[in-house]
Amino acid sequence: MDITSYMTELGKQARAAARLIATANSDTKNAALLAIARAIDSHRNDLLAANASDMENGRANGLDAALLDRLELNEARINAMIEGLKQVAELPDPTGVISDRQVRPSGIELAKMRVPLGVVGIIYESRPNVTVDAASLCLKSGNATILRGGSEAIHSNRAIAECISLGLAETGLPEAAVQVIETTDRAAVGELITMTEYVDVIVPRGGKSLIERISREARVPVIKHLDGIxxxxxxxxxxxxxxxxxxxxxxxxxxxxxxxxxxxxxxxxxxxxxxxxxxxxxxxxxxxxxxxxxxxxxxxxxxxxxxxxxxxxxxxxxxxxxxxxxxxxxxxxxxxxxxxxxxxxxxxxxxxxxxxxxxxxxxxxxxxxxxxADGFEYGLGAEIGISTDKIHARGPVGLEGLTSQKWVVYGHGEIRQ
Amino acid sequence: MDITSYMTELGKQARAAARLIATANSDTKNAALLAIARAIDSHRNDLLAANASDMENGRANGLDAALLDRLELNEARINAMIEGLKQVAELPDPTGVISDRQVRPSGIELAKMRVPLGVVGIIYESRPNVTVDAASLCLKSGNATILRGGSEAIHSNRAIAECISLGLAETGLPEAAVQVIETTDRAAVGELITMTEYVDVIVPRGGKSLIERISREARVPVIKHLDGIxxxxxxxxxxxxxxxxxxxxxxxxxxxxxxxxxxxxxxxxxxxxxxxxxxxxxxxxxxxxxxxxxxxxxxxxxxxxxxxxxxxxxxxxxxxxxxxxxxxxxxxxxxxxxxxxxxxxxxxxxxxxxxxxxxxxxxxxxxxxxxxADGFEYGLGAEIGISTDKIHARGPVGLEGLTSQKWVVYGHGEIRQ
The missing domain is CATH 3.40.309.10 (Aldehyde Dehydrogenase; Chain A, domain 2)
Structure with missing residues (x-):
């Protein structure tokens, strides 16, 4: 299959999953997060083995020590991933909250309802733990997500993706709610950031050059962090x-x-x-x-x-x-x-x-x-990133930053005069 | 001067004006809105004369009846512009509002402050009244604005821009807080939508083809309305x-x-x-x-x-x-x-x-x-547009949609442990 067809298929599946996950109740989403945590716990050896081949390839390809450090999974880092999932399960669910209810002169009752954004694309570099962190925040906020990690972490990310699929399946949520791009072809990123029909927002996480390139080429809106001077x-x-x-x-x-x-x-x-x-x-x-x-x-x-x-x-x-x-x-x-x-x-x-x-x-x-200036210090529980943009969300972006508000009108037969 | 230099100059001036207008108090901004209304009232004949030459050119260039109707200014439409300015002056100022104040475990007090976006670029088609509507909403929400109207309305827009400058000058606000692009060269739009250093958001108003083209080519975030099916x-x-x-x-x-x-x-x-x-x-x-x-x-x-x-x-x-x-x-x-x-x-x-x-x-x-589904019916007072995007603002976008929130921390010497 060519890259465009492959990505279109991923996009269609994400869009369909987004409709289901958007209205999943909090208990189901929390159960899925905990099921993913259990799956990771019981597949530690698979994760370590997958990571070992990424590390081996990395060393063979001459990755520097800092990159290898970011790439490495060990027991402590797997424990941190599991702990992170449990913490996200504990956070309040931002979706479905109704606010600002008022009666207008026409008679209609107007309110706002907090809703997921839809499909979130996350592009990141070598750290495989981002796969779990990003997936858990998107899942909790009712979004489907398409994840694209660094090619050097592909085996680790695939192994983590399998644990996520197991957890989703166990709780009856669509497995396509979290999809990891299975190819290391760079063209996949180009597709992801331009398929406006299937992706609602892109969150790039990584160095400034990655983020600048994505911002320059994206057609999908980007929530980004450039630099912190x-x-x-x-x-x-x-x-x-x-x-x-x-x-x-x-x-x-x-x-x-x-x-x-x-x-x-x-x-x-x-x-x-x-x-x-x-x-x-x-x-x-x-x-x-x-x-x-x-x-x-x-x-x-x-x-x-x-x-x-x-x-x-x-x-x-x-x-x-x-x-x-x-x-x-x-x-x-x-x-x-x-x-x-x-x-x-x-x-x-x-x-x-x-x-x-x-x-x-x-x-x-x-x-x-x-x-x-940090998601944990601000009480957001976790952050998908820190935005230096002016629109949508500024600073640490947590669950609420992965949502928006729609208008809800309760009428009694009102028509415009 | 070439277009790039001209637009860069506009951008720099807008950025400088944005810093001043962002912290202007509500009374000053309201006084400016009313001063602009008076300037329009006392320059009716200039506006009608400028519009007459646009209409003449439009007829000579074979514009269709619908376009000519949108282009036309008359006493009633000038009255509506004046009335609109007065209404925006009456609206509550969204900026500076502090909310969600809480004390964090570290001891810092955290809150959010509503702030202008900065510099808003508006691209629209033939209706000259949009010049006043858009400028007034941006001004009230503390944003500087760069306006690019249809080339067929250039004389009308210049005449309106002069009235806006008079009103700003009368109240001591920087005239560069509202700038109308003085050239009909299409390259100016290309500059406007890509100068991320000077423009924070673009709001295109017009037909679907205009909006699709701008979305495709913009590097600056776009708040857009595509279609309403x-x-x-x-x-x-x-x-x-x-x-x-x-x-x-x-x-x-x-x-x-x-x-x-x-x-x-x-x-x-x-x-x-x-x-x-x-x-x-x-x-x-x-x-x-x-x-x-x-x-x-x-x-x-x-x-x-x-x-x-x-x-x-x-x-x-x-x-x-x-x-x-x-x-x-x-x-x-x-x-x-x-x-x-x-x-x-x-x-x-x-x-x-x-x-x-x-x-x-x-x-x-x-x-x-x-x-x-309308800004007036929803009580926003007026709308800069209706967003079909998912991030930042959905549906009718009023003054609040032209703002964002920043984090404010009140400390007492706290440091991270």
């Missing part, structure tokens, strides 16, 4: 001990994450007090510092280039800029930021209020570390 | 007088609108009762009927072809299908509908509950005419 601004009205803790945590708690701070902005008036303390702490953790001229007049560090301000390091590197005041900080964020997460440290309420209103990012924070 | 299903548990009124109103209240019924589905058991009465009433109004075989066994009408079921007539034509029951009706809707608006007429609560849950349309109705 997050800022902390230390105001001259900040509690400097608090500022120290937040700036240190936002950079050094984890380096390779999108909500880590990449640029520190410091008000000129407090820069001589706070920067030397911070610089010592960063150096003790091995963070390379790159500063503007004013920064370098206070602490010893490398010069920051224009390019630094728009770079997501995802590494122990920090750019630092001394600014005159909050307005200059907000201008810098507007010019160089990626609309992900920005924090201000200040005790001045008028300023913090302006900051959270005027800064156009998916998360804006007062006196807290940017590291809190 | 709306259905009314008359159940065998329907009050047949009510069903008669609703089916007649849904088809004949207005023909050229997207929420008009295009296909009537009738349960077999009541078809012999209701179809002859309805057929007489439709014929009296000059509606051409096209029926399935079972329909034609009951009433005299043309045969419906397979293509009829997926055709949006926007005309006094109706296709009719007799179905065994609600399940067959819902299958038909799933196969041929456009996810716009569907209604059931029934007194059976279990069935109506299933219908509104299972039918995947932006509006689903019980015992009411599909013609109610």
């Amino acid at each position: 997050c800022h902390v601004y230390i105001d001259d009205k900040a509690n400097l001990d608090m500022a120290f803790n937040i700036a240190l945590n936002a950079k050094t708690h984890r380096y390779g994450v999108c909500n880590a701070m990449e640029t520190l902005l410091v008000a000129e008036a407090v820069a001589p007090d706070i920067l030397p303390r911070l610089a010592d702490a960063y150096r003790a953790k091995g963070v390379e510092l790159r500063g503007c001229e004013k920064t370098r007049a206070i602490i010893d560090c490398l010069p920051a280039s224009e390019e630094d301000w728009s770079t997501e390091y995802l590494a122990p590197i920090l750019s630092i800029k001394v600014v005159a005041n909050m307005d200059e900080a907000m201008d810098h964020i507007a010019n160089y930021g990626s609309h992900h997460t920005e924090a201000i440290v200040t005790n001045d309420e008028a300023r913090s209020s302006r900051f959270i209103t005027e800064v156009d990012s998916s998360s804006v924070m007062i006196n807290a570390s940017t590291r809190f | 709306c259905h009314v299903y008359i159940d065998d548990k329907a009050n047949l007088d009510m069903a008669f009124n609703i089916a007649l109103n849904a088809k004949t209240h207005r023909y050229g609108v997207c929420n008009a019924m295009e296909t009537l589905l009738v349960a077999e058991a009541v078809a012999p009762d209701i179809l002859p009465r309805l057929a007489d009433a439709y014929r009296a109004k000059g509606v051409e009927l096209r029926g399935c075989e079972k329909t034609r066994a009951i009433i005299d009408c043309l045969p419906a072809s397979e293509e009829d079921w997926s055709t949006e007539y926007l005309a006094p034509i109706l296709s009719i299908k007799v179905v065994a029951n609600m399940d067959e009706a819902m299958d038909h809707i799933a196969n041929y509908g456009s996810h716009h608006t569907e209604a059931i007429v029934t007194n059976d609560e279990a069935r109506s509950s299933r219908f509104i849950t299972e039918v995947d349309s932006s509006s689903v109705m019980i015992n009411a005419s599909t013609r109610f």
Whole structure:
């Protein structure tokens, strides 16, 4: 079968399954999640064996250590997949909820009902656990899903897909509610992101180049995360001990994450007090510092280039800029930021209020570390991704981000006059 | 200046204006709307003169009567534009509203804040009044907007744009908050829909071919309305007088609108009762009927072809299908509908509950005419369009549909452990 026919068939099956899964009740969906967890538990050896051949191929193909680490399944990671399924089963079901009920002057009663999006396409790279995470969130929110993992993880993903099928079948849900693309042919991605008749939204998860390519070529709407050039601004009205803790945590708690701070902005008036303390702490953790001229007049560090301000390091590197005041900080964020997460440290309420209103990012924070911009920390239970888009969903996207609302009208024979 | 440079300049100005308009308070935005209304009122003769040259060119270029009618401005239409501005000024401002405030286990207080999308690009066809309607909704919701009207209306749109600039300037808002593309070069549209750095969302308003072309070529997210193949299903548990009124109103209240019924589905058991009465009433109004075989066994009408079921007539034509029951009706809707608006007429609560849950349309109705799927009827005050998309906003899109929500975190020095 050619790729177009194969993908069309997958799409048709997903669309048909979506109609059924959309109206499955919460108990059934939860039972399926737990059945999938049991299937994974009882097929551990199959998963490990499948993963071993992916790892072997990966090593033979010269994958680097970081990629191999992401690709690897072990008992602990299988346990985490099982735990994740149980947690999603515990989450409240967002679908079917009726809200905003009102009677209109015409007599009709109008309300909104939360409903699944339909068919969600997920495109991701090497981590096989995404197969389970993404499938479970889509299933719980009543969506059918088509999953396309990295070709290097194909055996692992197929083995996980079989466990998912077993769990769905055991609870009487259509197996096509979760489909894994069985070919490593790249053309399959091209089909997936353009078959608007069968796919309602694409969620790409991976590096910036993957996401840019998909955004460029997709005809299906994309919920995407581009980059996280997050800022902390230390105001001259900040509690400097608090500022120290937040700036240190936002950079050094984890380096390779999108909500880590990449640029520190410091008000000129407090820069001589706070920067030397911070610089010592960063150096003790091995963070390379790159500063503007004013920064370098206070602490010893490398010069920051224009390019630094728009770079997501995802590494122990920090750019630092001394600014005159909050307005200059907000201008810098507007010019160089990626609309992900920005924090201000200040005790001045008028300023913090302006900051959270005027800064156009998916998360804006007062006196807290940017590291809190996270689905678990926000109580979403899990996240399908973090959106840097403006429409539909901003920031961490959980179950509700995989749904929409339709209008429901309860009439009594009303007609338009 | 070449088109790319011209559009980039417009985009930069819009982005800068968006930052200012996003945080303008409601009083200022309302004052601007009323100032624009006054400017239009005092420049009536300029608008009529500009429109006269568009009309003259249109006639010289052989535009048909319907297009010329849409293009025409007259005193009544200018009054309607002024009235529309006043109504938008009266609407509540959706931006800045804080909701879902909660304290998380970490100690941070989390909430959502409703915010403008940023820069909205509107692409429309000949009606010059859209210039004011769209600008007013974008302005009220705190968005900057770039408007691209039909080339046949260029003089009218420029004259309206001048009135908008006057109103903005009078209230101290940036004139670049509303920009009309001053060239009729088609390449400008290509730039507008791909400059993701400067435009956050595109709303195309016009015929299906325009919208399909824009969806195909856009890189910026599109909120779009494709077609409205709306259905009314008359159940065998329907009050047949009510069903008669609703089916007649849904088809004949207005023909050229997207929420008009295009296909009537009738349960077999009541078809012999209701179809002859309805057929007489439709014929009296000059509606051409096209029926399935079972329909034609009951009433005299043309045969419906397979293509009829997926055709949006926007005309006094109706296709009719007799179905065994609600399940067959819902299958038909799933196969041929456009996810716009569907209604059931029934007194059976279990069935109506299933219908509104299972039918995947932006509006689903019980015992009411599909013609109610409308921003004014839903209390949105006005609509920028009706979305047949699944993400972001479904159905009539008003001010709220031009906004999104960002996460706001109020901390007290919290860091991630």
